[in-house]
Amino acid sequence: MHKKIMLNWQANNYFGWGLLGLNIFQRWAVDPDVQPLMGRPIGPADVQAMDPLRMFAMGPAVIKSNTFLAGLIADKTGAAAKDIIVVNGFGNRFGAAAAPHFKGRRTIARCVLEDTRVDNARQLLASHDDVLCASNWSADILRATSGKPVTMIYEGIDSSQFFPGPKSGVLDPSKFYVFSGGKIEFRKGHDLVLAFREFAARHKEAVLVAAWHSPWPKGSVGFQGKLKAPLRMDARGVLDVKRWVIENGVDESQFLELPPTPNPLIPSILREMDCAVQVSRCEAATNLPAKEAMACGIPVILANNTGARDLVGNDNCVALSAQAPVTSSSVGTEGWGESSVEEIVAALEMLFTDSESRKQIGARGAQWIMDEGRTWGHHAAALKSYLLT
Numbered sequence: 001m002h003k004k005i006m007l008n009w010q011a012n013n014y015f016g017w018g019l020l021g022l023n024i025f026q027r028w029a030v031d032p033d034v035q036p037l038m039g040r041p042i043g044p045a046d047v048q049a050m051d052p053l054r055m056f057a058m059g060p061a062v063i064k065s066n067t068f069l070a071g072l073i074a075d076k077t078g079a080a081a082k083d084i085i086v087v088n089g090f091g092n093r094f095g096a097a098a099a100p101h102f103k104g105r106r107t108i109a110r111c112v113l114e115d116t117r118v119d120n121a122r123q124l125l126a127s128h129d130d131v132l133c134a135s136n137w138s139a140d141i142l143r144a145t146s147g148k149p150v151t152m153i154y155e156g157i158d159s160s161q162f163f164p165g166p167k168s169g170v171l172d173p174s175k176f177y178v179f180s181g182g183k184i185e186f187r188k189g190h191d192l193v194l195a196f197r198e199f200a201a202r203h204k205e206a207v208l209v210a211a212w213h214s215p216w217p218k219g220s221v222g223f224q225g226k227l228k229a230p231l232r233m234d235a236r237g238v239l240d241v242k243r244w245v246i247e248n249g250v251d252e253s254q255f256l257e258l259p260p261t262p263n264p265l266i267p268s269i270l271r272e273m274d275c276a277v278q279v280s281r282c283e284a285a286t287n288l289p290a291k292e293a294m295a296c297g298i299p300v301i302l303a304n305n306t307g308a309r310d311l312v313g314n315d316n317c318v319a320l321s322a323q324a325p326v327t328s329s330s331v332g333t334e335g336w337g338e339s340s341v342e343e344i345v346a347a348l349e350m351l352f353t354d355s356e357s358r359k360q361i362g363a364r365g366a367q368w369i370m371d372e373g374r375t376w377g378h379h380a381a382a383l384k385s386y387l388l389t
Contacts, residue, residue, distance in 0.1 A: 135307030164297030191225025305337030
């Protein structure tokens with residue numbers, strides 16, 4: 001008999017929480033033990049670029065999930081939730097990743113908290129049975145503050161899509177392409193990524209390829225960090241990323257801005273890259289763009305702090321060891337780390353000049369992802385076992 005499990009947030013192909021939900025949902029949709037449910041309807045906009053076979057396999061489960069959700073919302077007594085296992089999503093300050101939260105026969109709080117101001121954890125998680133997170137850094141914080149059992153399960157990548165492969169030949173082979181992914185914000189360290197300008201000034205063949213757009217552009221407006229110019233909207237109400245990059249010292253010919261791109265199209269982009277730079281000041285999980293690049297055999301320059309530490313091992317990336325303390329007036333930053341611009345530039349220089357090191361680090365990274373089971377298949381299986389035990 002199928003056990004009903006609700007992941008109470010949005011499934012989507014464009015952002016972290018969404019990818020988590022959609023990848024688990026796909027795998028559970030064909031699992032005889034589970035009837036997957038999402039806390040928000042799954043519609044065409046959520047599955048852009050998904051191939052027809054996956055759509056076919058997932059389709060019946062989507063209909064059941066959307067129908068069940070409609071009935072659950074209409075049921076003001078909450079009785080419908082009593083027969084299901086509910087995983088409610090929590091962000092910073094324990095804000096809801098989807099509304100409303102539901103109480104099931106077993107209720108789990110999945111917490112993705114970069115903000116370390118968690119004094120109210122016991123109160124806000126009182127109605128939940130257990131706590132779930134996705135990095136050892138997060139687990140340590142939650143064990144110390146929540147008063148609940150805490151389980152850590154790593155997030156993953158889709159190994160059927162993210163894997164090493166040849167370049168297509170569509171880009172200029174004389175260029176050196178540097179990838180950076182993630183929405184623009186202080187935590188993600190895009191001001192540190194733009195240390196690229198110092199490297200690019202010496203190497204005119206260097207090109208920064210940025211996948212920085214998100215469904216929440218207003219949250220990025222005004223970001224400046226350690227740069228001289230802030231990020232603004234253009235006349236169309238779209239983030240003027242290219243202008244921002246140019247104003248902060250990168251030549252226009254050395255920057256390529258990617259539009260919002262659904263996740264299934266990202267592998268073909270990553271396999272064209274020579275390296276990736278992911279220098280977040282904090283990751284509550286483990287940095288999804290970094291994992292995806294590693295899985296594709298692309299050497300990653302990675303900030304060795306917070307949750308991203310769980311990605312570092314066996315020379316599988318270029319780990320930035322210099323991590324200065326971070327202060328902020330708006331969020332708690334205990335344990336965060338700020339990478340050295342000098343170390344970022346030195347790492348770029350090393351990878352640029354040593355093609356053999358690029359190849360070896362990339363290969364070790366891809367093998368490590370598989371050896372460690374950092375895939376959505378492993379994640380879905382581990383989560384199922386945890387919830388049904």
